[in-house]
Amino acid sequence: EGFGGRGGRGGAARVFENGDLRFLFLDLIREKPRYGYEIIKAIEEKVGGGYSPSPGVVYPTLTLLEEMGHTQVSVGEGGKKLYTLTESGAAFLEENRHVLVAIKERLDKISAVRGWVPPAPVVRAMENLKMALRLRLRGGTLTEEQARAIAQALDQAAQAIEQA
Template sequence: MWYYMEFRRRVGREGALKFLILWLLSENPRNGVEIINEIERMTWGWWRPSPGSVYPLLSSLSKDGFIVKMPDGRYQILEKGLEEIKEVLPPRKPRTVEDILNEIEGYISYLEEIGKDKISHYKSKVEAIKIRLEKLI
């Protein structure tokens, strides 16, 4: 929760999309559609930014020297963009086993809420995870 509050304080509501775009581009170059789709995937469908928000922001980020548009239409982050991300992200504490288990528990709660019918085609993957977890205890 603290990370979220600190993030909101540093970037504000309007800066969230800018930060997300820079963060996604720090992983690998993407085009606008890939950015929109990835944000939708990351938020489990709760937020799909409109092209009318994303493309003008990409243009602005390019003009300001944070990113560059490559000949294939994808955008690549530049050093200035990487520095911007470092300024926004709070220092990350070392993760504990308890933190990781709490996060796993949260994901399990989410999967329980969406129901078996939504995850049934992932049964073999869930079984493989179950086997790996059983080996740990």
Template structure:
């Protein structure tokens, strides 16, 4: 069982011989490799899913359906593909900036520090002009999700996706002091209970 690293002095080191300490980011990378059958199989979350302006069209379509934050968009694509693919923030946020510069989306007032985006009239017109391409892209993502969800491991992947999203969202908001240790303790307890099954 992996122990999550959450600071010195809190009993967070390895609990058994040969059991490495693992931080949250490395843990999720490990889970992603397991979901894809291990390294060296190609594809997966870190593979290239879109070419050219395809990601722009997908993000614009999702925003036109409903105003969203950046991480809402990442989560929406991840859910559509059944957890097989999630674009990184390093790809999504520059794409949102470009869509804004193109006049296809605009920021909306929202609570907190996260920016929420809505489609402009120009963005909706652009989607109409590219409707067949947009439909094909959404169908591709949905087909990936349907294929992946046929696996017997679907409930576990769904739960792992929820966990991954929840932890990463809190990490972006900033974690300090007691909250950091509480989250690490919850993860440790879950790992221990799974190991005892």
């Protein structure tokens, strides 16, 4: 039914069985080399924004995949670790293709039961806008010029969304 909180055990236990994330991570890395934060965002999108694996789960799993020889790590932009699939990782995925297919089918069913939700980047942007407005309006005093500027920015955003 629900996913519990963002990340955390409650959500993860219902969405993923033990070890499922390893298969999904390898599948995502097979698509293209990725950084850890890109994997987190991709999982969020696959589950429709209802679950976000925590860094405390993601990075130890990525380390395990590296230690197993399924991924290779290189230093990418800003010194971040870029994960690439190895031949061993590709063979492991191929041997366990049925497991990956079952995981993806389960995720599709969960998403269908939940119904449609906005994509994760849209939810993030909406929350960002709400927070910016809250922080800006918190003081309670705006000049007429500031109020007009905020209203204009919101109107422009609304127009851009309508035309998207």
